[in-house]
Amino acid sequence: MKNSYQQAYSLLYDHFGPQNWWPGETVFEILVGAVLTQNTNWKNVEKAISALKEHGCLDFHIMYAMDDQVLAQLIRPAGYYNLKAARLKNLLKMIAEVYHGDLRLLTEDDVDSARENLLSVKGVGPETADSILLYCCDQPVFVVDAYTHRIFSRHNLLEEETDYHTIQQTFMDNLDHDACLFNEYHALIVQVGKEYCKKSNPRCKDCPLEHLAV
DNA sequence: CACCAGGCAAGTA
DNA sequence: TACTTGCATGGT
Numbered sequence: 001m002k003n004s005y006q007q008a009y010s011l012l013y014d015h016f017g018p019q020n021w022w023p024g025e026t027v028f029e030i031l032v033g034a035v036l037t038q039n040t041n042w043k044n045v046e047k048a049i050s051a052l053k054e055h056g057c058l059d060f061h062i063m064y065a066m067d068d069q070v071l072a073q074l075i076r077p078a079g080y081y082n083l084k085a086a087r088l089k090n091l092l093k094m095i096a097e098v099y100h101g102d103l104r105l106l107t108e109d110d111v112d113s114a115r116e117n118l119l120s121v122k123g124v125g126p127e128t129a130d131s132i133l134l135y136c137c138d139q140p141v142f143v144v145d146a147y148t149h150r151i152f153s154r155h156n157l158l159e160e161e162t163d164y165h166t167i168q169q170t171f172m173d174n175l176d177h178d179a180c181l182f183n184e185y186h187a188l189i190v191q192v193g194k195e196y197c198k199k200s201n202p203r204c205k206d207c208p209l210e211h212l213a214v
Numbered sequence: 215c216a217c218c219a220g221g222c223a224a225g226t227a
Numbered sequence: 228t229a230c231t232t233g234c235a236t237g238g239t
Contacts, residue, residue, distance in 0.1 A: 038221040044237060045220085079236040087222085115218075125222050169220050190220050194223090 004157055005174040009181070012188035015208040019187035022135040024049075027058055034131045035087050036078040047077035057175055060101060062201050064092040087123025087143065088189065094121045107137040114139070126164045133187070140177040144168050145187040147193030154211050 004011070023042075024030040028176065029041045036045045049073045052058040056064060065164070072085035076194075099105040106114060111133060116133050118129035133141040152158040158167060175181060196207035204210060 039219065040220040040221085040235090041237070042237060043219090044235095047237085080221090080234045081236080083222085083234055097220090123222065125219065131220080143220085146218075184219085189223090193220085 005069055005171055008152075008155075008212055009175070009188070010156070012057050012210060013184065013191055016188055016191050019184060019191060021132075021183055021187035026053065026058075027107065027136050029058060030135050031091070031103070031132060032058065032063075032088060034128050034135070035084055035091060036075060038080070038084070038087075038128060040079050044079060048075040050060045051075070051077070051193050060092065060103065064089065064096060064101070067205050078133065083123070087121075088124050090121045091118075092166075094118075103136070109137075111137070111141065112137045113159070115141075126168075130168070134179060134182055138179050140182055141177045142171040142182050144171075145186070145190065147197060148186075148189050149187060151193055151197045151204070151207075154202075154204050157212075161164050 022030045022033065023046075033049060033148055035047050041050060049058065052063075054143060055074060057063055057071070057074060063071065068085050068089060069089065071082045074129060075081050075084055077086075078084060081185060094201070095101060095103065095106060099109070106117075109117075114137060115129055118124050118132055119126070124132075130141045130143045133139040134143055135185055144164050148171075149158065149162070152162045152167075153162070158170065162170075171185075175185070197204045
């Protein structure tokens with residue numbers, strides 16, 4: 001018998017199909033995108049990533065050596081550009097110091113150590129860290145975002161005031177610890193959130209989850 | 215015009 | 228501890 005969190009996944013997958021996340025050709029591109037997309041529309045992130053590519057700056061050592069102001073101007077379309085340029089540099093600095101600038105060593109590290117190192121970076125919080133663990137490192141870590149909280153609280157599967165860690169635990173307690181499943185599930189939550197669970201649609205009208213039994 | 219988007223950290227009381 | 232504010236572009 002499937003629980004509510006498994007049922008919700010089936011409903012979303014049947015409605016939207018596979019999402020093929022994370023959009024990005026390389027681990028480094030995904031890493032950069034994880035920072036750039038903080039509280040920002042993905043379309044704007046795409047513009048910033050395109051600019052980085054066009055200038056040949058979507059590379060660990062090149063970006064790490066770049067002037068902060070120049071980096072900030074390239075990622076300008078993603079918003080908060082001064083802040084994000086500094087955050088990217090902070091993240092690359094940690095990887096340079098802890099993982100010898102080798103992303104493979106990050107992806108091969110054990111998940112608890114990697115998470116601790118990521119969270120030690122100023123500008124990398126729980127969602128960004130978990131996104132990197134799941135989408136760069138292929139670790140079975142469930143990513144929670146604003147949509148996860150909003151959608152599942154509206155459908156009475158979470159209390160309104162539930163914090164990040166508790167939401168993450170709830171999903172991980174109720175699902176197989178499978179990176180492919182967590183990958184698809186988070187992407188599907190973002191998709192249903194964008195289409196049906198905006199603040200301007202407070203009842204989530206016509207949402208694929210509206211008749212989900214709790 | 216107002217509002218929001220795949221957060222996070224720092225400031226205030 | 229529990230709120231509040233700054234960060235910023237681009238689409239609806």
